[in-house]
Amino acid sequence: MSADILIDVQHLYRYYGGVCAVNDVSFSVRRGEVLGILGPNGAGKTSTMQMISGTLAPSAGGITVGGIDILESPKAAKANLGYLPEHPPLYRDMRVDEYLLYCARLHRIHRHQCDAVLAKTKSRCGLGDAGQRLIGNLSKGYQQRVGIAQAILHAPAVVILDEPTIGLDPIQIREIRDLIGELRGDHSVILSTHILPEVQAVCDRVLIIHQGRLVLNDSVERLTHQQSVTGLRIALRQPPDVAQLQAIAGVEQVERLDSNRFLLHHPPDRNPADGVVDLAVERRWGLFELVPETRSLEETFVQLTAGERLAGGEQEAFP
Amino acid sequence: MIAVIADREFRALFGSPLAWAILAVVQVLLAYIFLTRIQLFVEFQPRLLGLERSPGLTDIVVAPLFGSAGIVLLLVAPMLTMRMIAEERRTGTLRLLYAAPVSMLEIVLGKFLGLMAFFLVTLLMIATMPLSLLLGGGLDLGQFAAGFLGLGLLLAAFVAVGLFLSSVTDHPTVAGIASFGALLLLWIIEWPGGSEEGAGLFAYLSMARHFQSLLKGVFNSVDVFYFFLLIAVFLILTVWRLDADRLQH
Numbered sequence: 001m002s003a004d005i006l007i008d009v010q011h012l013y014r015y016y017g018g019v020c021a022v023n024d025v026s027f028s029v030r031r032g033e034v035l036g037i038l039g040p041n042g043a044g045k046t047s048t049m050q051m052i053s054g055t056l057a058p059s060a061g062g063i064t065v066g067g068i069d070i071l072e073s074p075k076a077a078k079a080n081l082g083y084l085p086e087h088p089p090l091y092r093d094m095r096v097d098e099y100l101l102y103c104a105r106l107h108r109i110h111r112h113q114c115d116a117v118l119a120k121t122k123s124r125c126g127l128g129d130a131g132q133r134l135i136g137n138l139s140k141g142y143q144q145r146v147g148i149a150q151a152i153l154h155a156p157a158v159v160i161l162d163e164p165t166i167g168l169d170p171i172q173i174r175e176i177r178d179l180i181g182e183l184r185g186d187h188s189v190i191l192s193t194h195i196l197p198e199v200q201a202v203c204d205r206v207l208i209i210h211q212g213r214l215v216l217n218d219s220v221e222r223l224t225h226q227q228s229v230t231g232l233r234i235a236l237r238q239p240p241d242v243a244q245l246q247a248i249a250g251v252e253q254v255e256r257l258d259s260n261r262f263l264l265h266h267p268p269d270r271n272p273a274d275g276v277v278d279l280a281v282e283r284r285w286g287l288f289e290l291v292p293e294t295r296s297l298e299e300t301f302v303q304l305t306a307g308e309r310l311a312g313g314e315q316e317a318f319p
Numbered sequence: 320m321i322a323v324i325a326d327r328e329f330r331a332l333f334g335s336p337l338a339w340a341i342l343a344v345v346q347v348l349l350a351y352i353f354l355t356r357i358q359l360f361v362e363f364q365p366r367l368l369g370l371e372r373s374p375g376l377t378d379i380v381v382a383p384l385f386g387s388a389g390i391v392l393l394l395v396a397p398m399l400t401m402r403m404i405a406e407e408r409r410t411g412t413l414r415l416l417y418a419a420p421v422s423m424l425e426i427v428l429g430k431f432l433g434l435m436a437f438f439l440v441t442l443l444m445i446a447t448m449p450l451s452l453l454l455g456g457g458l459d460l461g462q463f464a465a466g467f468l469g470l471g472l473l474l475a476a477f478v479a480v481g482l483f484l485s486s487v488t489d490h491p492t493v494a495g496i497a498s499f500g501a502l503l504l505l506w507i508i509e510w511p512g513g514s515e516e517g518a519g520l521f522a523y524l525s526m527a528r529h530f531q532s533l534l535k536g537v538f539n540s541v542d543v544f545y546f547f548l549l550i551a552v553f554l555i556l557t558v559w560r561l562d563a564d565r566l567q568h
Contacts, residue, residue, distance in 0.1 A: 055417040057565040078420040089415035093334055105323040106419040150415070 004030050006080075006158050006188045007052060012061035014047050014212075021047045022058075023212035029158070029188045034180060036203035036220075037192040040305055044212040045192040046086055049162050052190065053083035066157050079107070082156035086163055088147025092136030096127060096146055099135055100153060107154035121153040124182070126175055140167040148176065152183065159183055161191040165198060177202050196298045200224065210305040223300065231293030232264045232273060233257070237286025244283075248275040263293060320421045324429025329436045332399070338437060341395050345388075346444055352387045353448045356380040377459040381449045382534045385466040388445050389473050389530055392438075393502050396474065399437070400481025401495035403430050404561075408489040413564075423561045427554055431475075431482055438474045442467065462536030469533030472546035476526060477502055479553035486560040502526075 007029040014022035022044045029035050039045045050056035052063055054070045054077060063070045070077040091099055097118065104114045122128050125145045130138065135146060144167060151159055164180075165173045180202050183189055193199060199206050200220060208216035237260065245254045245262060250272035255263040266272050273290060280287035332338040360379045367373040407413040416426050446467055452458055481498040488494050509525035522528050526549075529542040 053418050055414050055565060075420045075422060078418060081418065083414075083418040085411060085414045085418075087411040089410075089412040089418075091331070091412055092410075093331065098330075102323070102327050103415070103419075106320070106416070106421060108320070108420065 006031050006066055007190070008062075008064045009048075009052065010062045012048065012051060012063065013059045014044070014051060014056070015059045021212050022051070022209075025061075025209065025212075025214045027207055027214065027217055029190060031157075031188055032184055032186065033205060034184055034189045034191070034203045036199035036206045037190065037209060038194065038196070038199055038206055038301060039192075039209040040194065043209045043305075045209055046162055048209065049083075049160050049190065049192055050085070053081055053085075053160050054078050055083070055085075079154075080157040082151035082154065082159045084147045084151040084159075084161045084164060086166075088143055089150070090135045090143055090146060092134070094135055095132055096122075096135060096138070097131040099146065100149060103150045104153055109154055117153055121149045124152070124179060125149040141169060141172045144168055144172075144176075148179070152187075155187075157187060159187050159189045161189065163192055163194075165193065165195065173198075196301060208301060208304050215304045216300070232266060232271070232276065233261065233289070233291045233293050234264065234276060234280075234287060235261045235289035236280065237288060238284065240283065240285055244279075245276075248272050248279060250275065261289070320425045321429045321432060324416070324421070324426060325431075325433035325436060328403070328430055328433025332434070332437045337398070341399065342441060342444065345391055345395060345441060348391055349384060349388055349445055350448065353380070353384050356383055375459060376452060376456055377449075377462045377536075380452065381458065381463055382466060382536075384445075384449060385470050385534055386531070388470055389527075392441070392470075392474055393477065393506060394499070396438075396477035397481050397495045397498035397502065399434060400478055400498055401485050401491045403434065403482055404485040404557075405489050405491040405494045408564075409491070417565065423558045426561065427482065427557045431478060431554060434478050434482075435475060438478065439471075442471060442474070445470075459536065465536045465538050466534045468538075469530050469542075472533075472543065472550075473526060473530050476505075476546050476549045476553075479550040479557075480505070483553040483557045483560065486557045 005028045009028065010026050012022055012025045013020065025044075025048060027035075037045050037048065047056060051058045052065075052070075054074050057071070065077040066080045068077040068080070094102070100118050100121065101114055104117055105111075109117055118131075122131060125148055127142070127145055127149060130142060130146075135143060138146065144164065148161065148164060151161065161180075165176050168176065177198070180189055180191065191203070203220050205219050206216065206223065207214060239260055239262070242254050242256060242262075245251060245264065248264075250266045250270035251264045252267065253265040255265070257263055264272060264276070271292075273292075276290065277287065279285070357380060360376060363379075404413070407416075449458065449463060477498075480501050481494070484497045484501060485491070485494040487497070505524065505526045507525075507527070509522045509528050523545070526546075529545045532539055532542050
């Protein structure tokens with residue numbers, strides 16, 4: 001069992017002065033799993049990730065990486081980690097190749113293997129033609145890619161990415177997501193974000209941290225299943241009586257949104273879409289919109305974190 | 320790992336115009352001083368010949384040149400040391416080192432040796448001036464070597480002090496002025512003179528005092544030990560300071 005758990009975090013606390021930024025957080029990450037850490041700004045995401053990466057000492061609690069305690073033997077534990085901090089740690093006056101070579105050497109990759117490792121990492125991160133460019137001259141998106149390249153180039157067992165898609169354009173975001181999907185094979189990935197669809201797109205499991213506390217730890221699949229599909233939004237040119245819609249099999253309740261639009265509520269396991277379409281054709285209602293109304297992770301997130309939004313304000317200042 | 324970090328620091332220095340500017344300025348200043356000393360020697364040479372135990376070429380040219388080099392480098396060293404850690408902390412690149420499987424000692428020694436490699440280049444360039452005198456004259460090579468060693472140890476002490484002060488803050492300029500102040504204080508601390516109580520301690524603490532005796536060609540283990548002690552203390556303090564980074568914010 002323990003062989004499969006790559007990261008084990010037990011009762012983690014972190015205080016900044018008198019303020020508790022991370023409060024009794026425990027979780028574990030299995031091999032091949034992509035874990036998303038969600039939370040509003042200042043919730044303690046970055047502190048948690050810094051502690052796992054060994055760049056910040058916890059006030060209390062234990063962290064093991066691949067079974068190695070990061071406080072007792074930091075060097076051995078860090079060899080299994082790749083970390084992209086919130087601000088990519090880039091030397092602006094170095095070329096991409098120089099920088100990546102330096103990172104490779106820091107991670108004790110043998111000199112003979114460096115060329116191959118660099119070439120592979122650059123192609124994975126879409127940096128193939130940027131090798132000779134100065135990092136300071138690269139766009140934000142490319143700098144972010146260099147940051148990610150730095151985190152994965154030594155093929156660590158665990159990759160920790162702190163807001164990896166921030167500042168990227170939609171195409172780059174998709175590429176990064178594909179890359180994370182690719183990493184999933186033999187690495188575990190921990191990523192923090194406050195972009196909710198991102199979690200649904202790439203993560204297997206999601207943690208929601210609010211005011212330093214872990215308020216949710218569940219698989220994305222279960223969450224999606226529980227929370228979603230409770231409604232069907234339709235728009236009709238010649239709308240019939242509400243009663244006719246109500247009569248369709250599976251429809252529990254009909255809500256009229258405006259003269260042409262209706263929201264049909266239904267139980268998660270019975271989707272009335274087929275019935276609606278058949279009837280619409282048969283009775284010439286002029287169906288021109290049919291959208292499943294998914295109750296998203298966003299609502300769960302807001303529900304879990306909105307309660308003390310005002311009280312949370314004071315924590316915004318902490319990383 | 321130490322070599323990897325030192326190598327990067329060394330290359331980064333030469334990638335910036337600052338290092339080249341410093342090399343050029345130091346060389347021009349010291350070349351001027353060198354020439355004035357040569358002129359002095361040429362003027363006084365006939366009279367010196369008549370003296371018994373007269374000071375030689377090394378005493379008149381080399382020792383003062385190295386002495387001036389010490390003062391010039393005292394002004395210059397903080398400009399290079401101030402960025403070593405403070406700027407990396409400011410730009411966040413220090414996290415790269417913290418997250419890599421390297422110890423704090425390796426980080427500090429890497430940075431120290433990287434900068435020392437640069438100063439070794441500076442020293443070798445300075446040393447070529449007196450060595451050129453060998454073409455037409457004779458030098459006391461023992462005294463020359465002691466002076467060169469003294470200058471090297473002095474610079475290593477400058478770097479160690481500067482590195483520590485750079486690790487204390489994340490504002491390079493603050494680190495720079497603090498290092499300059501600390502170095503100057505260590506230089507002038509012997510000024511109270513010999514009569515007062517505790518003057519012996521002040522004299523021992525003074526970098527200038529230990530440097531001067533090496534310049535005279537007196538290789539005393541006390542002087543060498545002083546520099547080693549100073550360097551070790553400040554490097555260890557730097558390691559502690561970086562360790563504390565992870566603990567407190």
